[in-house]
Amino acid sequence: MSYYPRPIRFCNQCGHAVCHQLPGDGDARVRAVCPQCSHIQYQNPLNVVGTIPVADDGRILLCKRNIEPRFGTWTLPAGFMELDETLEQGAARETDEEAGADIELGRLFSVISVPPAAQVHLFFCARLRSLEFDPGFETQEARLFAPADIPWEELSFRTVSYTLRRFLENPQGTQVHCFSLE
Amino acid sequence: MSYYPRPIRFCNQCGHAVCHQLPGDGDARVRAVCPQCSHIQYQNPLNVVGTIPVADDGRILLCKRNIEPRFGTWTLPAGFMELDETLEQGAARETDEEAGADIELGRLFSVISVPPAAQVHLFFCARLRSLEFDPGFETQEARLFAPADIPWEELSFRTVSYTLRRFLENPQGTQVHCFSLE
Numbered sequence: 081m082s083y084y085p086r087p088i089r090f091c092n093q094c095g096h097a098v099c100h101q102l103p104g105d106g107d108a109r110v111r112a113v114c115p116q117c118s119h120i121q122y123q124n125p126l127n128v129v130g131t132i133p134v135a136d137d138g139r140i141l142l143c144k145r146n147i148e149p150r151f152g153t154w155t156l157p158a159g160f161m162e163l164d165e166t167l168e169q170g171a172a173r174e175t176d177e178e179a180g181a182d183i184e185l186g187r188l189f190s191v192i193s194v195p196p197a198a199q200v201h202l203f204f205c206a207r208l209r210s211l212e213f214d215p216g217f218e219t220q221e222a223r224l225f226a227p228a229d230i231p232w233e234e235l236s237f238r239t240v241s242y243t244l245r246r247f248l249e250n251p252q253g254t255q256v257h258c259f260s261l262e
Numbered sequence: 263m264s265y266y267p268r269p270i271r272f273c274n275q276c277g278h279a280v281c282h283q284l285p286g287d288g289d290a291r292v293r294a295v296c297p298q299c300s301h302i303q304y305q306n307p308l309n310v311v312g313t314i315p316v317a318d319d320g321r322i323l324l325c326k327r328n329i330e331p332r333f334g335t336w337t338l339p340a341g342f343m344e345l346d347e348t349l350e351q352g353a354a355r356e357t358d359e360e361a362g363a364d365i366e367l368g369r370l371f372s373v374i375s376v377p378p379a380a381q382v383h384l385f386f387c388a389r390l391r392s393l394e395f396d397p398g399f400e401t402q403e404a405r406l407f408a409p410a411d412i413p414w415e416e417l418s419f420r421t422v423s424y425t426l427r428r429f430l431e432n433p434q435g436t437q438v439h440c441f442s443l444e
Contacts (some may be wrong), residue, residue, distance in 0.1 A: 088274045089274060090272060092271060092294075095278070106399045106400070119268075124308045160306055162291065164269070164377050165375075166442040167375045168442070191370060191373070195347060195348055200309060200349060202415075258350075259370070260350070262307070
């Protein structure tokens with residue numbers, strides 16, 4: 081299963097078949113242009129926003145995925161940023177939806193471009209205000225892991241393992257880690 | 263003119279009229295669902311990526327816009343992130359396309375959520391390797407401004423003025439500025 085966007089075949093404004101061509105407005109990229117209503121459908125990378133929820137004793141909250149892709153593996157709570165929200169609001173919403181965790185959102189921690197998936201993953205630090213969780217349907221189990229017990233071989237995504245490794249190297253640091261995964 | 267996405271009316275996979283409904287997969291948001299082929303079209307915020315190109319003498323490169331919105335105002339070079347590129351590649355590409363500037367890309371400087379536009383703007387620091395520019399069709403003029411001469415009243419977007427103000431307060435700082443504009 082891939083999240084890379086499917087090629088566009090029809091105009092989503094009028095339903096006519098699109099042409100893949102230069103739009104003629106100076107844009108140097110081929111786009112899905114409607115020959116009937118002239119609407120241009122663009123495809124661009126999407127943001128995935130999440131948190132590193134940390135208990136006061138240093139344990140980290142991970143969620144066991146109940147959905148594909150990577151069913152049954154462990155992830156930080158994260159998901160697609162939605163319209164009408166900020167990065168911070170999206171990260172907090174996903175933490176609530178996937179873990180039912182009560183958090184105090186902290187600083188931006190990592191910003192990871194993932195061109196093969198046409199995504200950018202952004203993780204924020206978060207302090208757990210409570211150790212009671214109420215996972216949603218996307219999560220089989222929400223569990224706290226001491227740093228020594230992180231299931232490195234069973235993590236869902238490389239952006240999660242990179243973010244966790246950078247975080248555990250320096251939990252008190254203030255650097256924002258910006259990098260890319262090919 | 264608004265960049266907020268237009269409501270979806272037709273399936274871009276099969277051309278059938280869509281229904282706006284809960285998709286039935288646990289998702290709690292109304293989506294554009296195709297009753298014929300079951301394809302779900304999502305709409306999410308987009309990333310706008312750009313740079314703060316600085317000459318060795320401290321002057322900053324701004325571009326006078328030759329396109330709407332905000333025709334004739336001054337902006338930092340920036341534009342929509344494209345598929346198949348990282349944030350850094352997108353920021354460098356936009357700087358080349360809009361200003362024809364030869365830069366050495368630096369660190370991530372600002373990350374600004376703009377929910378009313380369904381966008382996130384991300385600016386990177388950049389050092390100008392040359393003071394010769396070759397603006398593309400989107401730019402009337404590319405010009406260097408000393409900090410005291412920045413045309414604050416004629417800047418294109420609030421994300422540009424916020425980014426420039428934070429940068430000029432502390433050009434050598436290492437903080438990533440993460441905030442939101444309503």
